[in-house]
Amino acid sequence: MTSTGAGELLQAEAELWCHAFGYLKSMALQCAIKLGIPNAIHRCGGAASLPELHAALPVAASKRPCLSRIMTFLAASGIFGVETPEDGEVTGVRYHLTAASRLLVEDESGSGGHACLSQLVLLIMTPIHFRASQSLADWLKDEDDAAAAETPFMAAHGASFYGFASRDAEFGACFNEAMGSDSRFVAETMVRECGPVFAGLTSLVDAGGGDGTTARAITRAFPHVRCSVLELPHVVDAAPADGTVEFIVGDMLEFIPPADAVLLKFVLHNWSDEDCVRILKQTKEAISTREPKGKVIIIDVVLGSSSCKQIREAQLSLDLCMMMLFPGKQRGEQVWHKMFLEAGFTRYKISPVLGSRSLIEVFP
Structure with missing residues (x-):
């Protein structure tokens, strides 16, 4: 059996952290969409400083330092690009749209611009989807449940996906809007x-x-x-x-x-x-x-x-x-x-x- 060096083990630990905290990428992206960050950057001409984002977004004044941390995380994930001034001054940092975040910008002009995929992304991140994913291991192990529930979604919610969407008006509307945006794209x-x-x-x-x-x-x-x-x-x-x-x-x-x-x-x-x-x-x-x-x-x-x-x-x-x-x-x-x-x-x-x-x- 080949021994593993300390450096390799520490790298492996970091890899596990990235997988275990992977849901935070989804939640940070969800947060950006709900706050309207892609739209705000677009209105600023495609790039915005933190002060400009503070002025444009519904973030409480006492929590504005947290926005910087979220933007740093999303920039590291490739959702936004970042330009840092030579002096390293935080207020001089500017965030710009990438190809991915441009797909999250709404066409506010009504001119028929590219399709906005925000609703599709938000659908994927709903608690309803998340609960289905949490049922995956139990669904795989339980013979009886597998027979009664055709999918983990059914095991979690007691209905098929389309059955649930038909009885939950809010989720159904979210699904229809998401599918419409995907179709346009x-x-x-x-x-x-x-x-x-x-x-x-x-x-x-x-x-x-x-x-x-x-x-x-x-x-x-x-x-x-x-x-x-x-x-x-x-x-x-x-x-x-x-x-x-x-x-x-x-x-x-x-x-x-x-x-x-x-x-x-x-x-x-x-x-x-x-x-x-x-x-x-x-x-x-x-x-x-x-x-x-x-x-x-x-x-x-x-x-x-x-x-x-x-x-x-x-x-x-x-x-x-x-x-x-x-x-x-x-x-x-x-x-x-x-x-x-x-x-x-x-x-x-x-x-x-x-x-x-x-x-x-x-x-x-």
Whole structure:
């Protein structure tokens, strides 16, 4: 057995501290969003000193020294950038937005700027999610509980994720807003980077497309594509009807209306492999008469699609999240391939152009 030196052990201790205190990164980020720090820095032209933040934020005067410590922590975590004056004077330190914190800035002008992901981040940090994660070990150990509760979320809250969201109005609203912001973010990137995917299409069904955010973005960017959204009754009832897209009530496990293409955006990771194959078979029926144009467009995680350490960690975090919330999971290419074959498809193309997620085109 190889002996471990004192230096290595102390480094290991520091590593354990970082893991054990990892939740503080989440809580500090939550604090920054709730105080409006990204918006305040944006209003100051993209960089702000501590005195400027003190003036702009609802922080009690007696607790302003604590804000400096939180900003130092968030800057060390990469959420904000920091510029320190040569004399080291604290009041001269300026914090600026990074690519990550720019995604937390609200579009106050109403000019249709980039999507703000603050609500998505806050959803992930809710006590409701946190309690589900605290149930993970007990859920794994308890045979009886595993049989009664399909997920740690169900073990913690006595209901499925969507069941809980339907009965808790505040959480349900938070979830809907978060999913809407994520859809706007992905749609902006997709229509900008993936235009050729929609070439030659005249119709598209967004199965499980929520309030139609993604379908509307596709219609605006590609007017030649007529878009429909397939959703459950309560989702359609709440969706805004502006005539841009058609809403169709239905269950994708049972039927998907015919179209040149079917879009499944961040849908299949919620489901087991067996249910995914059922859904994919329905999509194949929907596009089978539309060949050679017919295809299924999937936006989802393909584990291992990137060599970037941060993207890999994000993908594995999403996989663990799915295990806690739903019976689904994130999948590597081998599993995707197997499901496509079982559903009757012959070929597919994976394009890792959406960060942690990939765009997958599947053909009959």
